[in-house]
Every structure is written in structure tokens, then in C-alpha cells.
Amino acid sequence: MNSTAPSTQPVTPPPPPEQDSLYAVRQKVYVRAVTGLFANWRWALVWITQILFYGLPWLSWNGRQAVLLHLVERKFYIFGWVFWPQDVFFLAILLIISAYSLFFFTAIAGRLWCGYACPQTVYTEIFMWVEQKIEGDRNKRMKLDKSPMSPRKFAIKAAKYGSWAAISIWTGFTFVSYFSPLSDLLRSVQTLSFGPWELFWILFYGGFTYLFAGVMREQVCKYMCPYARFQSVMFDPDTLVITYDEARGEPRGARKKGVEPKSVSKGDCVDCGICVQVCPTGIDIRDGLQYECIGCAACIDACDQVMDKMEYPRGLIRYSTENAIKKGWGTKEVVAHVFRPRTLIYGFVLVVLSLAFVWGLASREPLRVDVMRDRSSLAREVEGGMIENVYELQIMNMTEQPRTFVFGARGIDGIAIEGDKRLQVDAAGMRSVTLKVRAPYDPDKVGATEVFFEVYPEDKPSLKLSEKTTFLFPR
Ligand code: SF4
Numbered sequence: 101m102n103s104t105a106p107s108t109q110p111v112t113p114p115p116p117p118e119q120d121s122l123y124a125v126r127q128k129v130y131v132r133a134v135t136g137l138f139a140n141w142r143w144a145l146v147w148i149t150q151i152l153f154y155g156l157p158w159l160s161w162n163g164r165q166a167v168l169l170h171l172v173e174r175k176f177y178i179f180g181w182v183f184w185p186q187d188v189f190f191l192a193i194l195l196i197i198s199a200y201s202l203f204f205f206t207a208i209a210g211r212l213w214c215g216y217a218c219p220q221t222v223y224t225e226i227f228m229w230v231e232q233k234i235e236g237d238r239n240k241r242m243k244l245d246k247s248p249m250s251p252r253k254f255a256i257k258a259a260k261y262g263s264w265a266a267i268s269i270w271t272g273f274t275f276v277s278y279f280s281p282l283s284d285l286l287r288s289v290q291t292l293s294f295g296p297w298e299l300f301w302i303l304f305y306g307g308f309t310y311l312f313a314g315v316m317r318e319q320v321c322k323y324m325c326p327y328a329r330f331q332s333v334m335f336d337p338d339t340l341v342i343t344y345d346e347a348r349g350e351p352r353g354a355r356k357k358g359v360e361p362k363s364v365s366k367g368d369c370v371d372c373g374i375c376v377q378v379c380p381t382g383i384d385i386r387d388g389l390q391y392e393c394i395g396c397a398a399c400i401d402a403c404d405q406v407m408d409k410m411e412y413p414r415g416l417i418r419y420s421t422e423n424a425i426k427k428g429w430g431t432k433e434v435v436a437h438v439f440r441p442r443t444l445i446y447g448f449v450l451v452v453l454s455l456a457f458v459w460g461l462a463s464r465e466p467l468r469v470d471v472m473r474d475r476s477s478l479a480r481e482v483e484g485g486m487i488e489n490v491y492e493l494q495i496m497n498m499t500e501q502p503r504t505f506v507f508g509a510r511g512i513d514g515i516a517i518e519g520d521k522r523l524q525v526d527a528a529g530m531r532s533v534t535l536k537v538r539a540p541y542d543p544d545k546v547g548a549t550e551v552f553f554e555v556y557p558e559d560k561p562s563l564k565l566s567e568k569t570t571f572l573f574p575r
């Protein structure tokens with residue numbers, strides 16, 4: 101028998117394999133300021149969205165705040181409209197329209213929303229502008245951060261953080277004024293007496309504005325935003341994306357101004373790195389389309405300026421499509437491929453939903469009626485051989501004028517409502533009234549019989565609404 105004695109030597113465990121850290125240390129991105137056509141578009145969007153956001157709560161309509169999503173009253177005031185919880189249908193359609201708009205515009209031109217209108221982009225742009233005004237452009241900021249703390253550095257940093265905090269608090273205050281009347285909030289400012297929830301939401305929204313736009317910036321887009329992850333399913337080879345024209349740009353390399361690239365066996369890219377320096381997410385678009393690219397087009401503006409200086413044609417980095425780059429298409433072919441089955445279907449659904457929304461708003465009834473039979477009081481026989489049922493009638497006046505409503509009942513011969521048949525309802529108000537309704541006893545109708553309550557505004561009988569319910573005849 102062949103036996104092997106076990107080794108008595110101690111076994112040295114192999115060294116653990118080298119592992120990559122799961123968390124990369126963030127390299128701070130020092131974004132270089134850029135000007136140009138797309139920067140102008142971004143700033144136009146900043147102005148439009150912020151004038152609307154900060155300005156709307158200050159507008160008045162019919163003596164009240166024009167846009168107010170009044171959570172306490174559970175009513176949404178939007179200019180001439182007053183929406184009730186029962187109007188959730190409009191909110192649902194609006195959300196579906198927003199989703200389809202996102203699909204539609206993303207299929208056509210990629211991350212337009214991210215690059216130009218997303219609050220994260222807009223506030224980061226504002227915060228970066230403040231930073232540049234106070235600390236200077238990229239090189240000055242890098243130098244300042246490397247320098248030791250001094251009274252000057254402290255003052256500059258305090259001015260920057262203080263300005264960011266002021267913008268954030270104002271943003272939080274404005275946000276809350278969409279849900280709680282601005283006039284009440286302004287009174288609270290004067291008396292320093294905010295309600296706990298108002299204060300919480302001002303600090304919460306303001307705090308996150310500061311954190312996302314001032315501190316986290318590109319990390320929100322890279323690691324937190326789900327849209328960046330699923331947008332690729334909305335892209336196809338004909339979607340416009342920001343692209344580096346590799347065939348034209350490579351091989352890259354430095355050369356003197358005005359030198360013909362072919363004469364130095366190079367492409368048009370002079371490898372200046374400015375497209376990377378202006379990128380708010382710190383990526384190099386020359387490495388191809390990356391999910392970190394938010395489509396802000398800052399690299400297009402930067403590279404166009406370099407091309408101008410080198411006296412080369414613009415568009416080394418440009419909006420193009422995968423197909424256009426591969427097949428060498430010009431603008432005409434790219435535009436022709438905007439209309440393809442996917443975009444036509446999204447566009448068609450979008451038009452239909454938008455029309456349904458507008459039609460729904462235009463044909464919205466200015467009153468709502470609910471009728472409930474009072475189940476606690478049984479149908480009973482009263483004088484004159486009549487049967488009496490009791491109902492709760494609820495009338496909602498959706499207009500902004502107080503109105504008197506007239507009501508009646510039909511469905512059984514001789515049915516009548518006892519007492520006053522008129523009800524005054526406040527502007528955008530709701531009132532309920534208990535009604536005794538009587539009908540002559542009919543042995544053929546024992547059990548439940550269908551009846552209708554009819555309600556109309558006294559000043560406009562044509563707006564009559566009928567609400568169905570049942571009338572009980574006892575055995
Ligand atoms: S800005 Fe243009 S030329 Fe400069 S590195 Fe980027 S792609 Fe090349």
C-alpha cells in the first residue's frame with residue numbers, strides 16, 4: 101500500500117487577490133466656463149424656467165393666488181380653473197402626456213431634458229455661475245482650493261456658501277408657496293412664526309437644492325438619477341446624440357494654428373482637452389457615448405471655438421446620429437430620419453392625449469353633484485299615503501362666483517322634494533343638504549325604483565346635471 105504522510109510543514113495561505121475598491125474617490129470637477137450657441141440655449145432655459153418658478157406664486161387671479169395647489173383645502177387653483185380631488189383624471193392625463201413627451205423628445209434628440217431643462221442641470225448652472233463670479237474661472241478656483249486657509253480664502257468661501265444658501269432658502273420658500281398661500285408665508289416671515297411643516301419643507305427643499313447643485317452636482321446624474329440608466333432603451337441608431345467625429349478627429353495631436361492636419365498626418369483634434377474641461381460630468385466625449393453624458397452640448401461650443409481658432413470647419417463634436425456617423429449622412433438625411441415609426445407612434449399618442457386633455461378641460465362641467473340615500477332612516481309611510489325617503493345631496497360649485505342651484509327629482513309620478521329646492525353655494529365651495537323626498541305609494545313598485553335628482557344653476561338652467569339614485573317602497 102502506498103501511503104503518503106501528511107506534511108507537517110505549516111501551510112502559508114496564498115495572498116488575497118488584489119481587489120478594486122467598490123467606491124472610487126470622487127475627483128472634484130472644476131468646470132471651465134463656456135460660451136456659444138448651446139450655452140445661450142441653456143441660459144435661455146434657465147431664465148424661462150426660473151422666471152416661471154419664482155414668479156408664478158406672486159401672480160393673482162380673481163383676488164387669489166393664480167397658481168396654488170392648496171393642500172389644506174384640497175383644491176388646486178390654476179389661473180381660471182379650480183381642480184378638486186375628483187379631477188384626478190386631469191392629473192393622470194398630464195402625467196401620461198409628460199411621460200410620452202419624454203419618450204418622444206428622447207427618441208428624437210436624446211437627453212434634451214437632462215441637458216437643458218432638468219432642475220439638477222438648471223440649478224447646477226446657477227450655482228456654478230455664482231461660483232465663477234466669486235472665485236473666478238477654473239484655474240483660479242483650482243489654485244484657491246490648493247492654497248492654505250487664509251482670511252482672504254475664508255472670506256471668498258463664506259461669500260460663495262452664503263450666496264448658495266440664500267438661493268437655496270429662497271428656492272425652498274418658493275416651492276412651499278405653491279402649496280401654502282404666499283400671503284400667509286409672507287406674514288409668517290414678518291412675525292417669524294412658520295408652522296412646523298412649512299419650516300420643515302422650506303429647509304428640506306432648500307437643503308437638497310444646496311446639496312445637489314452645490315456639493316454633489318454631477319454625482320446626482322451619475323449615481324442617483326434613474327433616467328440616466330433607462331434612457332438607452334429610448335435611443336435608437338437615428339437618435340440625435342452628442343458625438344465626436346472620430347474619423348475626422350483622429351489621430352489627434354497638437355500642431356500650430358492653421359496647419360493643415362493632413363500635412364502633419366493628423367486628424368482635426370488638436371488634443372487641447374478643452375472639451376473635457378467644460379464638461380460638467382468630467383468625461384471625455386472622445387471616448388464615445390457614455391451614460392454620464394447629460395447632453396448639455398458644452399463640449400460642442402468649446403470645440404467649435406477651438407476649430408474657429410485653428411481655421412478648421414466646425415462640428416468635430418456635434419449633434420449627430422449613430423447611423424449618420426457610420427454612413428456619412430449629411431443634415432438632410434439626419435432630418436429625414438427624424439420621422440420613423442417609433443417617433444411617429446409617440447407623436448401620434450402625444451397629439452391624441454393632448455387633444456383629449458384640452459377637450460376634457462373645455463367640456464368640464466362647472467358643477468358636481470353627489471346624492472346618497474340616507475341608509476340610517478328607513479323608507480316610511482307619511483300622511484296622505486305617501487312614502488318618504490331621505491337623501492344627502494352634495495353640490496360642488498366649480499366656478500369662482502357664488503351661485504344658487506335649483507334641484508328637483510323625477511322618475512316616479514308624483515315624486516316631490518319637501519321644503520326649499522334652492523341652495524346657495526360659495527365660490528369654489530361645496531355644500532350638502534338633507535332632503536326629504538316623497539312619492540305616492542305604488543304596490544307595483546315595492547323595492548328599489550330608479551329616480552333622478554336634477555340640479556342646475558339658477559342663472560344658467562342649460563347646465564342641468566342628473567344624478568341617479570333609488571327610491572325605496574316598503575312592503
Ligand atoms: S476641444 Fe475639440 S480639438 Fe480640443 S480636444 Fe476636444 S475634440 Fe479635440
Ligand code: SF4
Nearest residue numbers: 379393394396397399
Ligand atoms: S460630454 Fe459634452 S454633452 Fe456630454 S455632459 Fe460632457 S460637455 Fe455635456
